[in-house]
Amino acid sequence: MDSKTDALYMQDNDAVSANATVLACFPLHELEEDLKPLFKGAPDASFVVVTDRTAFYAQGGGQPADAGQMQMTSSSPDKTAIFTVHGVRKAPSGAILHVGTFEDGPFTKEDAVDQTVDAATRDLHSRIHDAGHIIGLAVHALVDKIGPVEDTKAQHFPAVSYVEFKGTIDGAHKAAIEAQANEIVDRDLPIQVKWWTLEESRARCWCIPEELVLEEGEKARAVDVPGLGAYLCGGTHMKTTGGVGKIEVKKISRSKGSSKISYAMKA
Structure with a gap:
């Protein structure tokens, strides 16, 4: 898979629709063997669609993929193919692979398509993702009480969201972390996407x-x-942090020198 896809959401965080050109479309079983594990459990009838650009977020960094549809543009009245996107992953080559099922498909190379991301799903995933960052910020704000810890990994999937740290966070700090996180939410602070050099990032x-x-x-x-x-x-x-909504710290668990804070969005 040598094609490279322009991920529009990297520059435009609000991108939930786009016009794109199909670079490849083929049954999932024809995908390179080393890439098939990316879509384990996908329906047998699934296809892979690769486009030159995409508004669909590719699963990664602990955040699940977008869902939605692609369909032929209105300038192609002779074709009515509709592709429902169930999974999105990025290949090592830079190609973004959309896996899903067709109605009246498939697409062919060079077809022009309209992409529409399910905005409600994107919004939910963004809120859960930012909630994880906010909990991390809350933990660092409470370092004098909690003690020094180091961020290690996180998962921002609905119902199984957590942030993990190297170091011990006692369960007694659960209420304080939740209160600090929701104080950050209440302050409605800006959440800004930045592009920094390695030195600036450090x-x-x-x-x-x-x-x-x-x-x-x-x-x-x-x-x-x-x-x-x-x-x-x-x-x-x-x-903004206010757009994230209230956060619930569900539990703090510890194992082998690490602490995991499980969380959820309050109703």
């Missing part, structure tokens, strides 16, 4: 992977809440 972000290397002139994408700190992040985000 100075402003709470954690930087040791293996991160940027080529000359390349910048890393980060999400910043001014005054509280930033995280390297390729996900989608709300405009």
Whole structure:
């Protein structure tokens, strides 16, 4: 899969629709063997669609993929193919693979299509993702009480969301972390997407992977809440912390020197 897809959401966080050109369309069983595990469990009738550009977020960084549809543009009245997107992943080549099922399909190469992302799903995933960042910021704001910890990994899927830290966070801090996180929400602070050099990222972000290397002139994408700190992040985000909504810290669990804070969005 040599094609490369322009991920519109990286520059335009509000992109939920786009016009695109089909670069490839084929049954899922024809996908390269090393890429098939990306779509384990997909229906047998699934197809893979690759386009030159996309508004669909590709699962990664702990955030699930967008859902929605692609269909032939109105300038192609002789074709009515509709493709329902069930999964989106990014291949190592930079191609973004949309997997789903067709009604009156499939597409052919060079077809012009309209992409429509399910905005409600995008909004929910963005809120959950930002809630995870806010909990991280809350933990760092409480470092004098909690003690020093280091962000390690996170998952922002509905019903199974958590942020994990290297270090011990006692369960007694659960209420304080939730209160601090919701104070950040109540302050309705801006959530800003930034592009920084490696040096800027190291100075402003709470954690930087040791293996991160940027080529000359390349910048890393980060999400910043001014005054509280930033995280390297390729996900989608709300405009302000107030847009995230109230956060519930469900539990704090500890194992082998790490602490996991499980959370959910309050109704």
